[in-house]
Amino acid sequence: MFPSVFRVYTFCLAITLLAIGCYSFSLGDVGKSFKDVVVGVGKDVANTIPTPEKMFESSKNLIIGYPFEVVSSSINTICSRALSSETIRPRITPDLHEMQFQLRTPCKKYNYSLLNADAMWKSSEFDPKKKVVILATGWRTTVNESDTTDVFAKAYNCRGDVNFVAVDAANFVDTLYTWSALNTDEIGRNIAIGLVELTKIVPVENIHLIGHSLGAHIMGAAGRNFFYQTGKLIPRITALDPAKPCFNEGQSLAGLMRGDAEFIDVIHSDPGALGKREPTGDIDFYPGGLGPLPKGCYDIGCAHARSWQYYAETVYPGNEMSYLGVRCSSLTQAEEGKCPGPKVPMGYAVPKDLKGNYFLDVNGEEPFGKQSDAALLESKKNCGICQN
Known part of the structure; x- marks a missing residue:
């Protein structure tokens, strides 16, 4: 009872x-x-x-x-x-044998079991001289059926200086939400095992973890467990509208927490609804303010997705400064010039020595960044995709 x-x-x-x-x-x-x-x-x-x-x-x-x-x-x-109350248990327990990393190049996708992660790190398709970005998406998505993964792979492959990897944990985050939420810690532990192998080849300072929605909490667990296993912190975790339901610090599912990486930057696009409103990282950005619906969105599904769309825009070379926020307590104060601090970029080029809450305005349609260069982005529309 x-x-x-x-x-x-x-x-x-x-x-x-x-x-x-x-x-x-x-x-x-x-x-x-x-x-x-x-x-x-x-x-x-x-x-x-x-x-x-x-x-x-x-x-x-x-x-x-x-x-x-x-x-x-x-x-x-x-x-x-x-x-x-400990009355809920995951319906499906994550099986390390079924989880995969997927390396994305402009022309191909290469899948490797987490148990065989070292095979990917040592493969000819993987360049140990480049940095590594690993993305975990949210509830009910897979690496082969995810707009998030496709957009990020294209943007990072356009840069050309990164090995872009996606985590396929769909079997374990494609169930009833409460079961999926319970699996985030276990999935994070499994990812950490692969990260330990990766650091035998790539310096830890070259690793960047990104997670959207439930994926943000998965990456928090990955960073936390990597530290438990190695005594080292992943340098950066980017959380894109980390999921709100079921995740509360100090309770059964804490989710992403400060200290899971040396630096955590968060983009809140649906605060208070599907996404957490409270600050979760070292630096938290609120594009469009504290309301759950940013410009151009009329439902929370749209709002929840905006976070990864905003970030992906900043990955393209030359567009890193497309979102500039100011440390403030509200969007209104920021727009009225009552927050005199310097403006700093949100997304790819965020300074890693800053802390606090930053606010900025956004456009209601692409390009979403107020400082985005539409002509530049148009010129990059074929960048990062297979030219064969």
Whole structure:
């Protein structure tokens, strides 16, 4: 039996869903869902927590988007209490044999098991003289079916000075969200094993980990476990709108935390909804401010994806200074010139000696960076892809 406080939060969630009508069900369906939530919570708590897939769909019905923050916070509280009760276990336990690194060159994709990661690091396609960027994407994505991975591979291959690698953990983050969240720590531990092998060939200072959504927490766990195994810190982890639901410092799933790398930069594009609002890194950027919907987005799915779209824009040579933020407490104060500090670049070229919260305005359509060079980006449209 769950603690009474958990039932209270469940009841509040059901009331919230009824009040704001965020699900496009009939009244009868809503009534049945309310009953199922209250009565069934002790039997199958995992299934009473709305998944991000439902969140994405329901958000399309929200014109402004702000009411979703109430629902998201309720879900987060319920999930955290359910996890702390230790009644939820991952439905699928990560199997190291099935997880892969994928090396992306302009023309080919090379897959290697995490158990055989050293084979990739030693392969002819991998250049040990170059830096290494490793990307972990979010819930319900795979390296072969991910816009994020394709866009990042193109941008980094355009630079030409990086080995770009994606992590394929889809089998273990393609389940009910709560199970996926529970798997992030285990996946991170497995990635750390591959990183230990990598540092036998590439200096640790040449490694950069990037994660979007759940991937941000996976990379936090990878950096943390790499330190446990080696006593060394990965120099940089970039977190792109780290997932909010179920992840809270000091609770069962802490997720990404300061100290998981020497330097952590975070881009919040959907703060308070699917993404965490509170500062998570050494330097946190809030493009478009603290609201859950940046310019040009009318649902939280769009907003959640903006973080990786913003970052990828900055990877192209010559466009590194396309987003300039200022340390401030709000976007309004920044726009009114009440934050007199220097402007610093968000994304690829972020200074690694700064700390604090930085705000900046963005465009509602591509290029999203206020300082982006549209002509330059147009000239790079065929850069980083196979020319054969």
